[in-house]
Amino acid sequence: MRDLISKLTGAFGPSGAEEQIRQVIRAKVEPLADEIRVDPLGSLIAHKQGNGEGKRILLDAHMDEIGVMVSYVDEKGFARLTRIGGVFPLYCVGGRVAFANGTVGVIGLEGKRKDPNKAPKLEELYLDVGATSRDDCPIGVGDQAMFVRPFAVQGTRLISKAMDDRVGCAVLIETLRRLKSTPHDVYFVFAVQEEVGLRGARTSAYGIDPDLAIAVDVTTTGDTPESRPMAVELGQGPAIKVKDSGMLAHPAVRDLMVQQAKKAKIPYQLEVLERGTTDAAAMQLVRAGVPAGCLSIPCRYVHSPSEMVDERDVENSVRLLLEVVQAA
């Protein structure tokens, strides 16, 4: 799965501009699914047909990533930025971004700052794409950019930008590949616009009207120096969500995941996340309500350009998800 994760994380797809990543995923799932469609907001849905007697199961991973959007270009060709999703200015300084048309830019920090000891604000950053004037600037207001950083492997750890949530997309694709037959209609949803408010999953879930919905997304960990307390560690197995700031996982969905992990002897952890949420929170509240849960892949440095996961957790997530779908 390393190659798949590398390919997915490298693709361009800030929220609202998911065309390129959608193409990459589409090419992977087209040979595996019975039906493929793109819904009104742009989510890609791969449908694996059941025998007509099973449930409607929705498996979700969001394909968008955080990024920046150009809000202004000044006379000298420097751009100002606004955030797409939860962007931390501290992680931005000295970093690079890339636009859909291939333009690369460096993020600089204003020299004259009122308080140099304070963490920078986004308003104090600018983007330098090598232009000398507004007229020769290859990008304009409204253009989106992704952060760039090469994919790296250290032992069992995988490091990349956009692990959130391309690693979840990889888990879905691999699950679809290994899912030979099932009584259930399984809808693999690669959702748009999660990072700006769980938007794509909400409308996709409405369209699919599922009996059960599971989001696969990354979660933070508590295993780094002086980290905030959190009982999730890299390499200790997929995390089965109990609660985050947007949802309480449906107890039946949570228990189903726990039981299947025990039965198949797949390592797992239970997750309580204090800050942050996933597409499951939106899907749970669609129509008359949907039993929803979340399978999380532990990830360090979430929303930085160097998000780190453990590939054993990724593999075990696929195994667990397959067990859950079979047992549902």
Next chain:
Amino acid sequence: MILEELANAIGVSGDEGDVRAIVLDAVREHVDDFKVDTMGNVLAFKRGTGRNRLRVMLAAHMDEVGLMVVGYNGDGFLQVRTVGGIDPRLLPGALLLVGPERIPGVIGIKPIHLLEPDERDKAPKIENLVVDVGAKSKDEAKKLAPPGTYIAFATRFRDLGPTVSGKAFDDRAGCAVLVELLRGERFRFDLHAAFTVQEEVGLRGARVAAYTIEPDCAFALEGTIADDIPKEKESSPTTALGQGPAITVMDHSFIADRRLLQLLTDTAQELGIPYQFKQPGIGGTDAGAIHLARAGVPSATVAVPCRYIHSPVALMSLNDFNHTVELMRESLSRLTRRTLK
């Protein structure tokens, strides 16, 4: 001019009746069907001329920001809170109309002679401002304006030459654009116009309107922030007056559909209609609620730039207004199923 009539009408969020009456009068003759829904939205339908027709929703909100009476102090002054987003620094000295009888009122503040030096530097808070309707006692004030009474700005529309000034251009400008579009020729698609309520308090009317209409795509028509006024540091004006309709790429409420953006900008470029992108990341419109209705609705927002919105008086350019109508009409006449492929 319909814009003048709409801007002079009073319709603070939840109390849009007067505006609704004007809208109904203005569009009745030009639509095939209309209704007022439970929330108070006007939903008007104009059948298209094509086959296999798209359902296209155009929305503009009827409500405006204002105040509401919440209490009284001993001397017969009204205590108030804002309905929608108003900067309290804009309120002292404002002329107001209170309640359905439109009783004149003012927001007073201590004369400058009596202000302590440090008071002059402080922004007033809404809790410390009172509305004076000339009542002499708490009882008299309560009789004139019971709790829950709406208060609106009393500003009248004025023609200043190339620009016009008035209150509530956010979003009577959008309402006027929508009326102009309904008065024109039929489009190929079925046009579902929604004049919505309660946008300023959370996009509430648009949410249920979009659920009812279940459109294939939607456009929110707005009056938006223009802050092309002198500033300390060169950043971006959100929009600028006279530069044409403002197209939103992304704001706090939604990200515009890229296919609809392409349609708008291609049309503008081809016909030489001026346009600008609204500075991304600022504000929110009915499109935020509409695009999340049911299984999702590809949406875009086009706005007339207005200086000093959410204040007693705003300023806009009639050229921008006319270009907004033109850009919408021309773009919509090119909108087909293929646009959304």
